[in-house]
Amino acid sequence: MNYDCIVIGAGNAGLVSALTLQKQGKKVLVLESGKVPGGVATSFKRGVFEFEASLHELYGYGNVTNKGEIFQLFERLGISSKVNMKELDESFHVIFKDSKEEYTMPTGIDNFIQKMEEYVPGSQDAMVTFFGLCEDIKDAFLYLGEQKESFDLNDFYQKYPNFVQVAPCSVKTVLEAIQMPRKAIQILSTYWITVGSPITDLSFLHYSMMIDSYIKYKPSIPFLTSHELSLILENEFRSNGGTIKYFHKVNEIFVENNQVTGVQVGDTIYSSSHVIANLSPITVYGNMIKKESIPKEALKLNNKRTLGQKAISVYLGLNKTSSELGLTHYSYYIYNSFDSEKEMKNMDHILNGNLIATVINNGVKIASPEGTTILKLTGMFYGDEMDKNVTSENYFEFKEHIGEKFISYFEEATGIQIKEFIEEIEVATPVTYARYTGHPDGVMFGFQAKGYDNFLSRYAAYEEESFIKGLHFCGGFGSRLSGYSATYLNGEEVALKVSKEC
Numbered sequence: 001m002n003y004d005c006i007v008i009g010a011g012n013a014g015l016v017s018a019l020t021l022q023k024q025g026k027k028v029l030v031l032e033s034g035k036v037p038g039g040v041a042t043s044f045k046r047g048v049f050e051f052e053a054s055l056h057e058l059y060g061y062g063n064v065t066n067k068g069e070i071f072q073l074f075e076r077l078g079i080s081s082k083v084n085m086k087e088l089d090e091s092f093h094v095i096f097k098d099s100k101e102e103y104t105m106p107t108g109i110d111n112f113i114q115k116m117e118e119y120v121p122g123s124q125d126a127m128v129t130f131f132g133l134c135e136d137i138k139d140a141f142l143y144l145g146e147q148k149e150s151f152d153l154n155d156f157y158q159k160y161p162n163f164v165q166v167a168p169c170s171v172k173t174v175l176e177a178i179q180m181p182r183k184a185i186q187i188l189s190t191y192w193i194t195v196g197s198p199i200t201d202l203s204f205l206h207y208s209m210m211i212d213s214y215i216k217y218k219p220s221i222p223f224l225t226s227h228e229l230s231l232i233l234e235n236e237f238r239s240n241g242g243t244i245k246y247f248h249k250v251n252e253i254f255v256e257n258n259q260v261t262g263v264q265v266g267d268t269i270y271s272s273s274h275v276i277a278n279l280s281p282i283t284v285y286g287n288m289i290k291k292e293s294i295p296k297e298a299l300k301l302n303n304k305r306t307l308g309q310k311a312i313s314v315y316l317g318l319n320k321t322s323s324e325l326g327l328t329h330y331s332y333y334i335y336n337s338f339d340s341e342k343e344m345k346n347m348d349h350i351l352n353g354n355l356i357a358t359v360i361n362n363g364v365k366i367a368s369p370e371g372t373t374i375l376k377l378t379g380m381f382y383g384d385e386m387d388k389n390v391t392s393e394n395y396f397e398f399k400e401h402i403g404e405k406f407i408s409y410f411e412e413a414t415g416i417q418i419k420e421f422i423e424e425i426e427v428a429t430p431v432t433y434a435r436y437t438g439h440p441d442g443v444m445f446g447f448q449a450k451g452y453d454n455f456l457s458r459y460a461a462y463e464e465e466s467f468i469k470g471l472h473f474c475g476g477f478g479s480r481l482s483g484y485s486a487t488y489l490n491g492e493e494v495a496l497k498v499s500k501e502c
């Protein structure tokens with residue numbers, strides 16, 4: 001059977017791509033190696049607890065009266081009325097261990113500015129300028145997205161001078177240029193670790209769009225874990241006649257005369273001249289296409305980019321409520337210090353002392369049975385420390401050691417004792433994530449965004465980086481980079497491009 005498009009992988013972006021193409025009247029086949037949709041957007045059970053596998057919080061959702069980009073996307077996909085999201089009232093609680101400082105930031109732009117002024121008197125004007133810039137950037141980006149081939153660069157420069165000025169700059173450069181006090185810069189930069197680049201190297205454009213969406217529309221989580229979102233997307237696709245095949249691992253993508261012709265699963269060949277891979281280009285060019293069919297530029301680009309951060313997550317089911325335990329926040333960002341460059345260097349080690357902790361029940365009270373709490377601790381790192389030191393013989397010992405350390409980090413930073421209340425514990429490492437996604441090194445995010453190789457340049461270079469006709473990439477390794485919202489939006493963007501071709 002011939003399909004208009006084959007989507008390899010039913011992660012966030014793959015599902016949205018498939019559904020978008022279907023809404024455009026295209027015949028789409030999704031091939032997924034696992035047995036459930038969503039990739040890492042899923043959940044798993046241990047004892048009485050159902051743990052969220054990945055999502056800590058999603059940006060850009062909002063609600064029916066304040067619709068963020070993702071709400072609008074879900075409307076276009078026909079699923080917004082089926083999705084049940086919980087908005088969080090707190091942006092984050094950040095702890096800097098070395099200076100023993102803690103800050104709790106609310107959601108809503110006015111509240112955020114006001115709170116920052118309380119913590120850092122004199123920061124208000126710069127914060128107002130910051131959010132103004134965020135708006136300018138978003139408008140400019142939307143405008144760019146709407147432009148066709150006849151795009152007039154001079155006209156754009158005149159319309160969006162702020163965008164042009166800040167787009168090539170780092171977070172630190174712009175925040176200093178608008179004279180934001182140092183402490184306010186440090187607090188505002190709390191999310192840097194989720195992108196995995198220090199503020200000296202992190203694109204202002206990317207960071208500002210992300211943080212503006214978090215604060216303006218409030219961070220959100222689904223009531224029934226991210227698996228609910230994945231099932232809704234999958235169900236919408238299937239109930240409208242779409243075909244999704246599980247346990248179908250694509251082992252080869254066929255290319256003839258630089259044009260995709262189909263894919264192979266086991267002995268079965270599926271034909272199509274359009275393939276969207278919800279995978280990393282490293283996997284695709286490294287293992288799935290015959291060497292002689294791979295353009296040199298594709299390999300060069302693969303070699304040029306650096307893989308993003310890896311993660312170890314410790315999932316804890318506790319036999320007390322969050323208030324009994326004294327856990328008052330939803331997300332705790334725990335850093336050794338304010339200095340993102342120094343902490344970035346520390347990330348060469350697995351046990352680097354920095355941690356993101358999420359108390360799921362402080363978002364959705366019923367996330368676990370009455371009288372219990374789910375706490376997730378995630379540490380991120382770069383480098384090969386794990387490859388060098390962990391073997392199949394000591395893997396479980398390693399997980400136990402990391403679990404103990406992360407719990408100690410959390411207890412020491414917050415002063416809250418959790419060890420004695422643990423009923424269930426699971427530890428996921430890059431080995432786990434590699435097994436579920438097939439991503440190289442089991443990275444949690446795609447390629448690292450650093451310096452000029454960031455969201456904007458990858459977005460602008462999309463066509464240039466399409467080396468084989470009919471072969472497209474979506475997802476965390478795609479042009480919008482990693483994260484729930486980014487991968488959903490990227491899934492749609494890529495599908496709309498493909499839809500014009502087929």
Ligand SMILES: Cc1cc2nc3c(=O)[nH]c(=O)nc-3n(C[C@H](O)[C@H](O)[C@H](O)COP(=O)(O)OP(=O)(O)OC[C@H]3O[C@@H](n4cnc5c(N)ncnc54)[C@H](O)[C@@H]3O)c2cc1C
Pocket residue numbers: 008009010011012013014031032033034037038039040041053054055056057058059248249250251278279311313378433436437438443444445474475476477482483484485487
């Ligand atoms: C621990 C953790 C915490 C995170 N927390 C957050 C957060 O709080 N907020 C946020 O925004 N983002 C977060 N993220 C990032 C976010 O989860 C990812 O960016 C996003 O889910 C990736 O989606 P994707 O579309 O790239 O698909 P993936 O989830 O990477 O899925 C790829 C799919 O392809 C399938 N596949 C692979 N190879 C093949 C093959 N050969 N044939 C067929 N199918 C194949 C896999 O089985 C999988 O289903 C987190 C990630 C992790 C790991």
